[in-house]
Amino acid sequence: MKEIVVLSGKGGTGKTSIVGSLAALARDKVLADCDVDAADLHLLLKPRLKQETEFWSGQVAHIDPDKCTECGLCQDLCRFDAIKDFRVDPVSCEGCCFCSHICPAEAITMKENLSGHWFISDTRYGPLVHARLGIAQENSGKLVAQVRQQARKIAQERNLGYIISDGPPGIGCPVISSLSGASLALLVTEPTLSGIHDLERVLSVCRHFGIPAVVCINKYDINEENSRRIEGYCLKQGVEVAARIPFDNIVTEAIVRGVPVVEYSDGRVSSEIKKLWRSISGN
Amino acid sequence: MIISVASGKGGTGKTLVATSLALSLKDSHKVTLLDCDVEEPNAHVFLKPAITSSEPVLIPVPKIDEEKCTRCGKCAEVCAYNAIAVLGEHVLTFPQLCHGCGACSYLCPEKAISEEPRETGVVEMGQADGLEFIHGKLTVGEAMAPPIIRRVKQQDNNEGTVIIDIPPGTSCPVVEAVKGSDFCLLVTEPTPFGLNDLILAVETMRELDIPCGVVLNRAGVGDAKVEEYCLKENIPVLLTIPLDTEIARLYSKGIPLVEGMPQWKDSFGQLFESIEEIVDERNRSLKR
Numbered sequence: 001m002k003e004i005v006v007l008s009g010k011g012g013t014g015k016t017s018i019v020g021s022l023a024a025l026a027r028d029k030v031l032a033d034c035d036v037d038a039a040d041l042h043l044l045l046k047p048r049l050k051q052e053t054e055f056w057s058g059q060v061a062h063i064d065p066d067k068c069t070e071c072g073l074c075q076d077l078c079r080f081d082a083i084k085d086f087r088v089d090p091v092s093c094e095g096c097c098f099c100s101h102i103c104p105a106e107a108i109t110m111k112e113n114l115s116g117h118w119f120i121s122d123t124r125y126g127p128l129v130h131a132r133l134g135i136a137q138e139n140s141g142k143l144v145a146q147v148r149q150q151a152r153k154i155a156q157e158r159n160l161g162y163i164i165s166d167g168p169p170g171i172g173c174p175v176i177s178s179l180s181g182a183s184l185a186l187l188v189t190e191p192t193l194s195g196i197h198d199l200e201r202v203l204s205v206c207r208h209f210g211i212p213a214v215v216c217i218n219k220y221d222i223n224e225e226n227s228r229r230i231e232g233y234c235l236k237q238g239v240e241v242a243a244r245i246p247f248d249n250i251v252t253e254a255i256v257r258g259v260p261v262v263e264y265s266d267g268r269v270s271s272e273i274k275k276l277w278r279s280i281s282g283n
Numbered sequence: 284m285i286i287s288v289a290s291g292k293g294g295t296g297k298t299l300v301a302t303s304l305a306l307s308l309k310d311s312h313k314v315t316l317l318d319c320d321v322e323e324p325n326a327h328v329f330l331k332p333a334i335t336s337s338e339p340v341l342i343p344v345p346k347i348d349e350e351k352c353t354r355c356g357k358c359a360e361v362c363a364y365n366a367i368a369v370l371g372e373h374v375l376t377f378p379q380l381c382h383g384c385g386a387c388s389y390l391c392p393e394k395a396i397s398e399e400p401r402e403t404g405v406v407e408m409g410q411a412d413g414l415e416f417i418h419g420k421l422t423v424g425e426a427m428a429p430p431i432i433r434r435v436k437q438q439d440n441n442e443g444t445v446i447i448d449i450p451p452g453t454s455c456p457v458v459e460a461v462k463g464s465d466f467c468l469l470v471t472e473p474t475p476f477g478l479n480d481l482i483l484a485v486e487t488m489r490e491l492d493i494p495c496g497v498v499l500n501r502a503g504v505g506d507a508k509v510e511e512y513c514l515k516e517n518i519p520v521l522l523t524i525p526l527d528t529e530i531a532r533l534y535s536k537g538i539p540l541v542e543g544m545p546q547w548k549d550s551f552g553q554l555f556e557s558i559e560e561i562v563d564e565r566n567r568s569l570k571r
Binding site for chain 1: 474
């Protein structure tokens with residue numbers, strides 16, 4: 001089983017459009033949406049929900065006002081400035097439980113936190129594992145880990161060849177959680193200075209965790225000079241540029257229609273994405 | 284006044300809006316730009332600041348004095364992040380999991396735990412073309428963005444107008460970056476992805492009780508559903524930027540919109556005035 005995770009560093013480079021198209025092109029796969037804060041893959045894959053599970057993770061401190069003597073020790077010791085006027089700000093609380101251990105009046109208890117939900121769905125392209133982190137919640141990395149674990153389970157049970165994951169932007173906790181132990185990172189970039197800067201950082205993260213990477217330049221023709229810079233950089237880094245997708249409004253049109261672009265059009269965008277899949281699947 | 288520029292979805296134009304807004308105001312206001320997208324900071328690509336100082340971001344992690352330690356296991360029991368384990372005669376620490384809360388060292392009955400700093404990123408400060416500039420960078424391979432974001436915000440002395448470039452998403456880094464703001468601009472695009480993530484961002488700002496308005500970027504493609512949603516939810520669309528090859532070309536080269544196309548300065552000036560009006564009105568109604 002091969003697990004391919006699509007990342008970019010910078011947001012909005014086209015990860016989800018490409019994953020949607022790979023979903024249409026690949027056989028024998030399970031799909032995973034690891035962008036749990038702002039999941040969009042379902043808008044292309046139109047899932048039929050089969051299973052919904054609550055995701056409980058982390059804790060939030062709660063002060064019982066009847067027991068609290070307002071001694072202020074918790075406020076002094078909390079390093080996250082989460083306690084003010086003897087009340088806990090649940091948004092700032094990191095769930096470290098320190099206050100609950102030191103309260104002399106035993107007025108502080110920790111409450112389990114419903115951080116989100118994860119789902120198993122059927123789509124016309126195969127099973128999809130996805131999730132929704134609760135608004136302003138923590139522990140997105142743990143929810144991503146849960147999504148991947150479920151995707152692996154499905155792949156094993158049904159003897160599927162691929163897990164294709166849509167990753168989050170950035171390089172922090174949810175990205176590391178999406179990436180660690182994957183077979184291949186597909187890095188989608190764009191020929192803008194921001195895109196290049198962010199590609200370099202996300203490629204460094206792949207290197208740090210020893211995950212092989214290939215690059216896809218999306219909208220390569222909006223600045224061909226920058227595209228050549230990316231190619232030069234990738235050559236130096238020994239990373240293959242597996243596809244160069246041109247800019248075309250057809251991609252946005254396909255999103256509006258809610259279908260993967262390879263099913264919407266037969267143009268250059270689609271042929272380049274097909275080339276990309278042949279390259280990474282070795283078929 | 285603190286104005287955040289956020290989006291939910293990545294790549295909608297947060298940095299374009301934040302840098303152009305800051306540059307449009309700098310002649311009439313004291314302006315500080317904070318780039319709190321510490322995983323992938325990009326404002327410096329456009330503003331090219333002269334960095335005058337930098338500070339490491341340090342998380343205090345436990346250091347165990349093996350002589351004093353009796354292997355009682357209290358530290359492992361109180362650590363909510365599984366960053367300490369006692370295995371037989373050995374105490375193992377996992378600094379990457381440690382949030383630096385200080386519980387273990389405080390609660391160790393033998394006072395065998397001290398704390399040592401571990402660097403997870405850096406905060407850099409400087410000036411760019413009449414702006415005060417501060418950004419943070421998470422070290423590659425590190426997971427936790429919020430401590431870097433906190434440090435970026437602590438470096439700011441909150442004078443004049445502060446514009447914060449927020450990371451994408453809706454989870455803890457966004458909350459850390461946006462909290463305390465007087466207003467949040469949500470930059471989106473007229474597509475189903477843009478709309479879906481805008482709704483999540485609006486819910487986040489409502490949870491945090493921060494008033495918000497929308498900047499619609501790349502207008503002219505996609506559909507009208509973002510505008511319909513804003514109308515229904517009574518969220519003002521304060522600025523519309525069309526899909527335009529010249530704007531995209533400037534962006535690709537790292538040139539701020541208002542520098543490459545100065546005619547946009549007035550629009551950003553008006554955007555700021557609209558925000559001021561909303562914030563003033565809200566402050567008046569809160570006093571009443």
